[in-house]
Amino acid sequence: MPDLPAVSPIVRPRAVEDIPAIQDLMRRVYPPPHGPEAVWGAGNLRRHLERFPEGQMVAEAGAxxxxxxxxxxxxxxxxxxxxxxxxxxxxxxxxTHDPAGEVLYGVNIAVDPAWQGRGVGRLLYEARLALGRRLGCRAFVAGARIPGYHRHAATLTPEAYLEAVVAGRMFDPTLSKQVQVGFRVLGLLRDYAPDHETLGHAALILLEL
Known part of the structure; x- marks a missing residue:
């Protein structure tokens, strides 16, 4: 395991100056066989800040x-x-951002592979939930990846896989953790997004705020 800075990660608002570092981070998080479309373009990252600046965050440790x-x-x-x-x-x-929307929707979250499993994702989720409450949103919703599904696709439908994960009979690297922190799984989003691990599917998850 690589040596990591002996500092606690912090979450802060994203800035235009972060764009090159965000792109580098996303290349580490989404290596091949993920395609280049998995990495935000610089123009798109600037549009995010123009449309909903408070909704864009980064986590950093040291520099x-x-x-x-x-x-x-x-x-x-x-x-x-x-x-x-x-x-x-x-x-x-x-x-599609609606400044009056009553739901805060999770578009993307990415954590450096060297820091995965160290609570960085949880810090980002806590910051997003706090933002939703501060803005008066009534719920947080997302299409949750189910990266463990490809290992069971030969024997289980995606719906059956979701049921097994929610019941605790199977562990999914992403969805199981979201269930543990209180998210409800409302159903399956078929053909949600191209993804070789999920076979394109996602779980529709909700946490009331």
């Missing part, structure tokens, strides 16, 4: 950026209806 998260606001009706990642995020541009 290094070790995590990033992206959110938008949207109506509860749209958030809980069947949707794809591209459709609900405006293909990642946040063009």
């Amino acid at each position: 290094g950026l070790i995590g990033t998260s992206t959110t938008l606001r949207i109506s509860r009706e749209l958030a809980l209806a069947p949707h794809t990642w591209s459709g609900i995020t405006g293909a990642g541009s946040l063009a």
Whole structure:
């Protein structure tokens, strides 16, 4: 395991100056076979800050950026209806952001592989939930990746896999942790986003604020 800075990570608002470091981080988080579209473009990152600056955060330790998260606001009706990642995020541009939306929607979260399992993702989630409460949002919703599904796809439908994870009979590296911190799984989002581990599917998760 690589040596890590002997400092506690902090979460702060994203700044324009962070864009190159965010792109470097996302390349580490999404190596091949993820395609280049998994890395935010610089123009897109600037648009995020223009459309919803308070919803964009980074985590850092010392001088290094070790995590990033992206959110938008949207109506509860749209958030809980069947949707794809591209459709609900405006293909990642946040063009769908509604400043009056009662739901804070989790567009993306990424943690440096060297820091995964060290609580950075939890810090980013706590900061996003605190933001939602501060803005008066009623819930946090996201399409949660189910990266363990590809190992069971030959024998289980994605719906059956979700049921097993929620019941605790199977462990999923992402969804199990979200269930443990209080998220409810409302159902499956089929063909949510291209992903070789999830086979494109995601769990629709909700936490009331």
